[in-house]
Amino acid sequence: MRNLLLSAACFPVAAYAAGISLEATPEYLRPNPFGGNIAADRGPAGFTDTVHLQVPRGGHASFHLVVKMPQPGPYTVTLRSDPNQPQAELFREWFHFTESDKQYYPDALIPLNLPYNSVMPEPDNHVSNQTAQAFWVDYWIPPGAAPQTFHQRAILRVGNVNRELPIDVTVLPSVIPNDDVLLMDHNSYGTSWLAEDYPSLSKKLGSSFFQSDEFFRLIHDYHRIFYDHHGIFHQLGYGHAGKVGPEFAPALEGAGRNRRIANWDLYDRHYGPLFDGSAFKNTRRGARPIPFAYLPVNPEWPASLVNWGEPGYEAEFVHVLSEMERHFREKGWTQTRLEVFFNHKKRYMGFPWDGDEVRFPSDNRYFVEYGRLLKKALPANSPVKFVFRADVSWDMEQQFKDLAGTLNMWVASRDILSWLPQAPSMLRSRGDVIFFYSGPPAVTEPASTITQFPLEGWIRGVDGFVHWLTVSAGNDPWFHFDGGGTALVYPGDRFGIQGPIPSVRLKIQRNAVEELTLLASLAGHKQGLETSSLQTEACRLFNRTAPKDWWNARPSFADTPTSEWTGPALDEATKPAMSHLAHIDPEAWARVRGYILRLAAEGEK
Amino acid sequence: MKPSLLAFGLLAPLLAADSEIIRRLDDVARTATVMVDGDVCRRIVTPRALDYMFKKDPGDPWAAGDNYEVNDAAFIAVKKTLLRLSRLAPFACDVNLWMPVPGHPDKIRVVIRNVNELSQFWPWGALYQDMIPSMKQVLDTGRRVTVREKPGWISVLAPVYDSMGDIVALTETVTHQPVDSHENVK
Numbered sequence: 001m002r003n004l005l006l007s008a009a010c011f012p013v014a015a016y017a018a019g020i021s022l023e024a025t026p027e028y029l030r031p032n033p034f035g036g037n038i039a040a041d042r043g044p045a046g047f048t049d050t051v052h053l054q055v056p057r058g059g060h061a062s063f064h065l066v067v068k069m070p071q072p073g074p075y076t077v078t079l080r081s082d083p084n085q086p087q088a089e090l091f092r093e094w095f096h097f098t099e100s101d102k103q104y105y106p107d108a109l110i111p112l113n114l115p116y117n118s119v120m121p122e123p124d125n126h127v128s129n130q131t132a133q134a135f136w137v138d139y140w141i142p143p144g145a146a147p148q149t150f151h152q153r154a155i156l157r158v159g160n161v162n163r164e165l166p167i168d169v170t171v172l173p174s175v176i177p178n179d180d181v182l183l184m185d186h187n188s189y190g191t192s193w194l195a196e197d198y199p200s201l202s203k204k205l206g207s208s209f210f211q212s213d214e215f216f217r218l219i220h221d222y223h224r225i226f227y228d229h230h231g232i233f234h235q236l237g238y239g240h241a242g243k244v245g246p247e248f249a250p251a252l253e254g255a256g257r258n259r260r261i262a263n264w265d266l267y268d269r270h271y272g273p274l275f276d277g278s279a280f281k282n283t284r285r286g287a288r289p290i291p292f293a294y295l296p297v298n299p300e301w302p303a304s305l306v307n308w309g310e311p312g313y314e315a316e317f318v319h320v321l322s323e324m325e326r327h328f329r330e331k332g333w334t335q336t337r338l339e340v341f342f343n344h345k346k347r348y349m350g351f352p353w354d355g356d357e358v359r360f361p362s363d364n365r366y367f368v369e370y371g372r373l374l375k376k377a378l379p380a381n382s383p384v385k386f387v388f389r390a391d392v393s394w395d396m397e398q399q400f401k402d403l404a405g406t407l408n409m410w411v412a413s414r415d416i417l418s419w420l421p422q423a424p425s426m427l428r429s430r431g432d433v434i435f436f437y438s439g440p441p442a443v444t445e446p447a448s449t450i451t452q453f454p455l456e457g458w459i460r461g462v463d464g465f466v467h468w469l470t471v472s473a474g475n476d477p478w479f480h481f482d483g484g485g486t487a488l489v490y491p492g493d494r495f496g497i498q499g500p501i502p503s504v505r506l507k508i509q510r511n512a513v514e515e516l517t518l519l520a521s522l523a524g525h526k527q528g529l530e531t532s533s534l535q536t537e538a539c540r541l542f543n544r545t546a547p548k549d550w551w552n553a554r555p556s557f558a559d560t561p562t563s564e565w566t567g568p569a570l571d572e573a574t575k576p577a578m579s580h581l582a583h584i585d586p587e588a589w590a591r592v593r594g595y596i597l598r599l600a601a602e603g604e605k
Numbered sequence: 606m607k608p609s610l611l612a613f614g615l616l617a618p619l620l621a622a623d624s625e626i627i628r629r630l631d632d633v634a635r636t637a638t639v640m641v642d643g644d645v646c647r648r649i650v651t652p653r654a655l656d657y658m659f660k661k662d663p664g665d666p667w668a669a670g671d672n673y674e675v676n677d678a679a680f681i682a683v684k685k686t687l688l689r690l691s692r693l694a695p696f697a698c699d700v701n702l703w704m705p706v707p708g709h710p711d712k713i714r715v716v717i718r719n720v721n722e723l724s725q726f727w728p729w730g731a732l733y734q735d736m737i738p739s740m741k742q743v744l745d746t747g748r749r750v751t752v753r754e755k756p757g758w759i760s761v762l763a764p765v766y767d768s769m770g771d772i773v774a775l776t777e778t779v780t781h782q783p784v785d786s787h788e789n790v791k
Contacts, residue, residue, distance in 0.1 A: 189790065189791035190787060190789075190790030190791050191787055191790070192785075192787040192788055192790065195787070210786075210787060236790075236791070237790060238790060239722045239789045239790050239791055240718075240722075240791075241718045241719055241720055241722050242720045243720055243721055243722040243789060243790055244790070245786065245787055245790040246786050246787075248790075300720050304688065304720075305681070305684060305685065305688065306685050306688040306689060308681055308685070309681070345670075346673055346674070346675055347670040347673040347730075347732065348718070348730065349715050349716060349717055349718045350718050350719075350720075350722075351680075352649075352675045352676075352677035352680035352681055352684075353677055359671060359672075360674060563672070566665050566668070567664065567665035567666070567667055567668060567671070568662075568664040568665055
């Protein structure tokens with residue numbers, strides 16, 4: 001088992017002198033600051049005084065290390081290991097006071113240098129009567145590591161009292177494949193939030209912040225943290241009425257037949273290192289170009305709507321898109337799929353049709369027109385990968401048919417996709433890309449909840465999923481937290497770190513997709529191990545379902561005009577499948593993990 | 606030099622710049638009253654969308670937005686005029702279209718926004734909002750009103766007439782100094 005072995009499960013953890021102890025819990029059992037566990041996570045597992053992890057090569061293994069001190073005072077924590085062994089990373093877990101239930105939840109992870117010297121209660125976290133501090137311990141096993149078991153120790157020193165916690169890490173022969181079984185996308189909007197989240201930097205740089213090297217480094221840091229956690233990162237660079245952030249588009253000049261790109265400077269500083277992969281050099285996963293990126297194209301860019309329907313609109317659009325294609329080709333930026341994507345909704349009064357989530361089918365003619373313009377702008381044999389993306393819900397079933405050959409990237413409502421089980425394979429077989437969209441679970445839900453998304457994506461046969469907003473932790477995530485339903489990373493500014501820091505949920509999601517990738521790679525390795533049987537067993541272990549339970553029946557109202565559909569009817573139609581995912585038990589992924597590691601071990605015999 | 610004179614000496618160029626901005630915005634607003642076609646404005650939002658705008662259904666809280674619908678030809682015709690009007694100013698400004706809500710004299714709604722995503726009045730995402738006194742004044746009197754309620758913002762409100770001579774809408778010609786090129790990119 002890669003999971004913690006509960007070596008002390010049959011008898012209580014030894015009562016240490018003065019109640020000082022160093023203990024551990026599995027990653028899905030989050031500690032609270034008072035020596036217990038988060039209520040939502042409680043299950044059969046508990047605190048242990050030893051740790052035994054199993055981890056395939058090319059993967060991570062993690063657990064919570066917990067310092068318990070009934071009395072306030074200073075302490076030191078460190079990890080002791082042979083320098084030739086894989087070294088653990090240690091993060092302090094921040095306890096967020098969460099407004100919805102007035103409870104503390106650990107989530108933000110502050111990187112530490114060892115040894116870590118501090119005081120209970122943790123001075124900056126301001127938890128009254130705190131008696132326990134949690135640390136996230138992260139092991140990374142390189143693909144080339146030798147299969148073996150290594151022994152390390154966590155050590156707590158409080159005055160003259162020493163406590164040790166043995167850690168055994170068994171490196172399995174299996175290697176997690178390089179390419180994930182699906183893509184996990186983390187979305188965001190614009191960059192103004194960076195100035196707010198990094199006040200020390202933005203104040204120091206003043207009006208030059210948004211043109212500074214530090215600004216572009218910050219953007220690249222966000223890409224890197226998601227990449228490090230097997231994710232991708234999207235930043236939409238324009239607003240609902242077409243305002244484009246200067247770093248998201250080349251600067252334009254002229255009008256009509258004279259419209260042209262005047263300056264690539266900010267755009268290339270932003271995207272160059274992402275498109276050639278150099279932003280990811282020195283990362284564990286290696287330098288690779290980002291797989292997808294939004295383009296700034298919208299109804300007001302690069303052509304102005306003032307010319308819509310006239311030759312000038314076509315001239316502006318085609319000329320600038322052609323220039324972009326040429327620039328990307330000359331730079332060799334041919335690995336990233338560049339998304340023409342319309343995010344606007346008519347309810348925001350910028351434009352008269354919905355680019356996002358078409359409800360009224362008459363809006364589809366705009367996609368057809370832009371498809372025509374794109375074909376005119378882009379050489380058919382271009383090595384640059386342009387895609388035409390739409391985020392779809394109400395009208396998706398019809399759009400899949402009517403806009404075939406025009407749109408070729410779909411980000412679909414998870415709910416409505418649930419009654420179209422043939423759609424992912426149909427779309428992928430014609431070369432389209434299909435994701436579904438979702439949002440991160442709040443910290444108040446069981447820690448295992450976030451693992452449902454990669455599993456669901458794999459069961460449904462999509463290319464990936466999108467967490468719609470992942471960098472917005474609220475006005476005060478530290479002491480008045482909104483739960484983190486729109487954040488999987490946090491600004492490090494408060495801790496003197498000019499970049500994002502990860503979260504417990506992001507780490508759990510990473511570990512799950514690594515293991516799922518290993519599971520998917522086992523298909524066909526021996527008789528009876530087809531993808532369908534692997535999925536069946538994973539579903540059974542995860543939440544006692546079968547893969548068919550993750551789909552819904554197509555409701556009768558799906559045959560009526562989409563303009564007549566209602567929210568309650570949609571909720572009702574998607575309830576059967578969603579009800580299985582409403583309450584994920586804390587051990588859900590631990591059971592799947594056990595299965596994966598058992599299969600992997602059998603495969604090595 | 607006395608402190609008050611010194612302060613005036615420092616502020617005078619700023620005040621002069623402000624009054625020049627107001628003068629330019631007022632020119633645009635005055636032109637908008639002549640150029641924006643109130644009859645076309647009335648055809649933009651569909652009766653169905655207006656009907657849904659005020660329906661309350663706790664089981665379907667997004668119904669008003671989900672059913673927001675416009676006549677695209679009318680929208681684009683007016684939007685083109687607004688875009689052209691905004692280009693009369695030598696600085697970044699937007700000309701937004703606002704309209705009263707039939708049967709709800711205490712409400713006002715923005716109908717068309719523009720590329721700089723500027724408005725002194727629109728709370729992001731609202732389909733309608735409480736009537737703004739300065740807008741009511743324009744709708745009642747037909748006189749242009751300059752509004753500087755929020756720091757950095759200057760709006761000039763101007764009436765829009767239909768072919769019967771009735772005031773059916775108003776334009777907000779608006780700028781913010783300094784222009785924030787990153788705000789509302791979302």
